[in-house]
Amino acid sequence: MYKVIGPVKSRAMRVMWTLEEMGEPYEVIPAAPRSEEARRYNPSGKVPALVDGEAVLTDSLAIMTYLADKHGRLTAPAGTVARAHQDALTFWLVDEFDAILWTAAKHSFIFPEDKRVPAIKPALMEEFSASAEKLSERLTAPFLMGDEITLPDILAVHCLNWAMGAKFPRTDDKLFDYGKRLRERPAFQAAAAR
Numbered sequence: 001m002y003k004v005i006g007p008v009k010s011r012a013m014r015v016m017w018t019l020e021e022m023g024e025p026y027e028v029i030p031a032a033p034r035s036e037e038a039r040r041y042n043p044s045g046k047v048p049a050l051v052d053g054e055a056v057l058t059d060s061l062a063i064m065t066y067l068a069d070k071h072g073r074l075t076a077p078a079g080t081v082a083r084a085h086q087d088a089l090t091f092w093l094v095d096e097f098d099a100i101l102w103t104a105a106k107h108s109f110i111f112p113e114d115k116r117v118p119a120i121k122p123a124l125m126e127e128f129s130a131s132a133e134k135l136s137e138r139l140t141a142p143f144l145m146g147d148e149i150t151l152p153d154i155l156a157v158h159c160l161n162w163a164m165g166a167k168f169p170r171t172d173d174k175l176f177d178y179g180k181r182l183r184e185r186p187a188f189q190a191a192a193a194r
């Protein structure tokens, strides 16, 4: 059985949601970021990690892509044009959503107090809002890549939830309703309950 390392209130949630969508059983080891236990799986202390047999994999998107390719779910097949478009959206979300939220977190509670620059936060919020508008514009189907849920949906909704938790400005109704609809999925609910 897969083992997901990291608490549900971390990027490990993305991996749990991915596994729930695929109906794959897994165990959770809720090791806190930077804890000794987390370092046993990833020397950097970052979570999530995934244990698959003898292998220990790190980085949420690398893990999700591995699982999607392995099980042939939640992704266009590797080596197709559809996959290149999907990956472009994934990497855009990493740059414009995840990195912005992570920088805000660093300057709120991750960095030691004397290294934080709280004045950066309004600019980050503005940048996130501009990116959220772009994402909303490109949402022209039930899911970001069309009629089926794919990995970028999981990443986008995880980041939208993170943004709400971090008190970022609300997105437009279209993106808000999309996030709400995806959070209602049984797979999301099951992962969130871990």
Ligand SMILES: N[C@@H](CCC(=O)N[C@@H](CS)C(=O)NCC(=O)O)C(=O)O
Pocket (backbone or CB within 6 Å): 009, 010, 011, 012, 033, 034, 044, 045, 046, 047, 048, 058, 059, 060, 061
């Ligand atoms: N790009 C990595 C980022 C992982 C990451 O930074 N995770 C946070 C928790 S959500 C963490 O472990 N932080 C501790 C640290 O950076 O030292 C991923 O997506 O897995």
